[in-house]
Structures are given as C-alpha cells and as structure tokens.
Amino acid sequence: MSEKFxxxxxxxxxxxxxxxxxxxxxxxNLKGRGDICVFSPPGIGRDETLxxxxxxxxxxxxxxxxxxxxxxxxxxxxxxxxxxxPPVVIAMPSDGLWGDGSAYLPHNGYDFEKWIALDVPxxxxxxxxxxxxxxxxxxxxxxxGGFGALRIGARHGSRFRAVxxxxxxxxLEQMKLFVEEDLRHYRQPMEVDEDLFxxxxxxxxxxxxxxxxxxxxxxxxxxxxxxxxxxxxxxxPHCYEEFPGGHEWSYWExxxxxxxxxxxxxHRL
Numbered sequence: 001m002s003e004k005f006x007x008x009x010x011x012x013x014x015x016x017x018x019x020x021x022x023x024x025x026x027x028x029n030l031k032g033r034g035d036i037c038v039f040s041p042p043g044i045g046r047d048e049t050l051x052x053x054x055x056x057x058x059x060x061x062x063x064x065x066x067x068x069x070x071x072x073x074x075x076x077x078x079x080x081x082x083x084x085x086p087p088v089v090i091a092m093p094s095d096g097l098w099g100d101g102s103a104y105l106p107h108n109g110y111d112f113e114k115w116i117a118l119d120v121p122x123x124x125x126x127x128x129x130x131x132x133x134x135x136x137x138x139x140x141x142x143x144x145g146g147f148g149a150l151r152i153g154a155r156h157g158s159r160f161r162a163v164x165x166x167x168x169x170x171x172l173e174q175m176k177l178f179v180e181e182d183l184r185h186y187r188q189p190m191e192v193d194e195d196l197f198x199x200x201x202x203x204x205x206x207x208x209x210x211x212x213x214x215x216x217x218x219x220x221x222x223x224x225x226x227x228x229x230x231x232x233x234x235x236x237p238h239c240y241e242e243f244p245g246g247h248e249w250s251y252w253e254x255x256x257x258x259x260x261x262x263x264x265x266x267h268r269l
Contacts, residue, residue: 002126005119007033010127020073022063025123029111030096035063036120039073039090040128041080050130051267052089053260054120056141056148059101059178063094070253076260085264089131093120095148100179103172103186104148105193116148117156138263140164142252143220144178146212147196154199157206162266164259165212166252170223171195177219197230209266210238213255215245 002008002025011022023036044050055072057065066072072090079085095112096102102112116139124131137160141149146168153163169175172186172194192198200207210231214224221242228240239262245251 004122004126008123008126018067018073019077020067021128023123023127025119027115027119029115029119031110034096034115034119035094036123037063037067037092038124038128039067039076039092041077041087041089041130044087044130046129048130049132049134050087050089051263052091052121052124052131052135052137053263054116054137054139054149055090055092055256056104056116056139056145057092057095058141058143058145059175061095061145062097063092066090066092066256069249070256072256075257079257079260085260086267087130088260088264089124089128089135091120091124091131095144099181099185101144101175103144103169103175104152105172105186105188107186107188113148113152113155117152117159121159136161136267138162138164138266140166140256140259140263141168142166143247144169144175150196150210150212151193151199153208153210154196154203155193157203157208160208162209162263163211164262166255166259167214167218167220167247168196168212168224168227169220170197170227174220174223197227200231200236201234204234204236207236209262210236211240211259211262212238213241213243213258215247215251216242217244217246218251219247
C-alpha cells in the first residue's frame with residue numbers, strides 16, 4: 001500500500017529484462033495515471049542509497065523513449081561495469097502525455113512540473129532498491145525535455161544537485177516548431193517562467209550545477225548559443241558544448257553519457 005499515491009503498480013521481475021522496470025502511478029498532479037520506466041542496477045539492497053537521475057523525453061515521446069530510442073540503460077550498465085561511474089538509478093517518466101507534449105509546465109488544470117519534481121522521485125523511492133528519500137537527485141532531458149530539465153532544475157535547486165540538457169528548447173515560443181497545440185494553452189502567469197535564461201536569472205541564488213549541449217546542425221543551435229551567451233554575460237556558471245549532429249536520436253544516443261558522467265562527477269564532489 002502506497003503512503004503517497006492512491007494506486008501504484010510495479011512490473012513483475014519475472015518478466016523484466018535489461019534491468020528495466022516499469023511503474024504506473026496515480027498522481028493528483030496529473031489527475032490520473034503516469035508511467036515511469038526505470039533503469040534499476042542489479043545487486044542493490046533495500047538498505048543502500050544510490051543517486052537518482054530523472055531523464056525527460058521530448059515531444060511525441062513517452063516513458064519508453066530514452067530506453068528504446070537511445071539505449072541509455074545499456075550505456076549505464078556498461079559505465080557501471082567498467083567502473084567509470086557508481087551504480088545509479090535512472091527514472092524515465094512520461095511527460096503526462098498532454099497533446100504533442102506538455103512542456104513539463106503547469107497548465108490546463110494539470111501540474112506537469114510537480115509530477116516530475118515531486119511525484120516521480122517519490123514513486124521511484126517507493127518501488128526501486130537504492131532509490132530513497134535521501135538519494136541525491138539529478139535531472140536531464142532532450143529538446144522539450146531539455147527545457148523541462150533546465151527549468152525544473154533551476155526552480156527546484158534545493159532538490160536537484162545538477163542539471164543537463166541536450167538540444168534544449170530554450171523558450172516556450174520554440175514549442176511551436178514541434179506541436180500543433182496553440183501556445184496559449186502553455187502560457188504561465190509570469191512570463192519569466194516561460195524562458196530558461198530568465199528562470200535561471202531569477203533563481204541564480206539556488207542554481208544547481210548546469211551543463212547543456214547542442215548539435216551544430218540542430219534547428220535549435222542558435223537558441224542554445226544565445227542562452228550560453230546570456231548566461232555568460234551574467235556570469236552564471238555553466239558548461240556549454242557543441243558537437244556535430246542534428247535534432248535526432250543518433251545525436252542523443254551519442255551524448256547522453258556526457259550527462260551521466262557529469263552528474264556522477266558532481267556526486268563525488
């Protein structure tokens with residue numbers, strides 16, 4: 001019986017594979033159920049406390065996207081087995097499945113931000129060995145998920161130790177490049193909450209460690225360069241990198257390990 005959620009379902013270990021588990025939980029913030037795919041490293045006891053990475057997908061995706069689009073769970077087990085990183089739990093939630101993408105914002109009576117920031121870590125802590133209320137938390141994402149990760153990480157800096165993003169949308173206006181829903185559905189009471197630079201500036205006193213990267217042929221490259229420039233002008237510490245590639249799964253598969261390594265470097269500090 002769950003203490004926080006009315007209902008919570010966990011996949012049966014007999015039928016799981018590749019160290020992936022699945023959670024379905026009823027969330028008040030979603031006004032219904034949400035799915036979480038979890039990489040759970042083997043051999044971890046209930047008395048252990050591991051770092052937890054929350055990994056957010058982009059538009060059109062869901063909880064399966066990072067595992068079956070980029071094989072992140074296989075990369076994680078290789079990094080663990082090689083000794084490059086310690087065991088880590090990776091939680092890959094759906095965005096709430098609103099429209100082409102929820103943008104991980106509160107809107108239309110739902111709170112997709114709190115679903116990610118509060119419910120997902122709590123559900124994983126209830127179900128997965130090594131994930132506890134004391135687990136160090138990290139958050140990353142791609143495209144819309146990069147927007148969500150950087151925004152949520154900035155706004156919840158006391159919860160997340162570090163943030164990383166790949167090919168991030170940097171302002172709500174860029175959602176119109178991907179979704180058919182009218183941007184009026186996504187509008188926030190405060191415009192500062194729709195733009196990553198303004199959000200980082202507003203929350204600079206509590207910002208976790210930041211990094212982001214983008215492909216040089218990505219349609220969002222100039223927006224990422226602008227975010228880097230403006231953060232640098234304000235002397236807000238961050239790491240920004242560019243690599244060959246576009247807005248595509250081959251790019252994210254190639255570079256998601258940078259987020260994992262970055263997080264584990266911060267974890268060791």
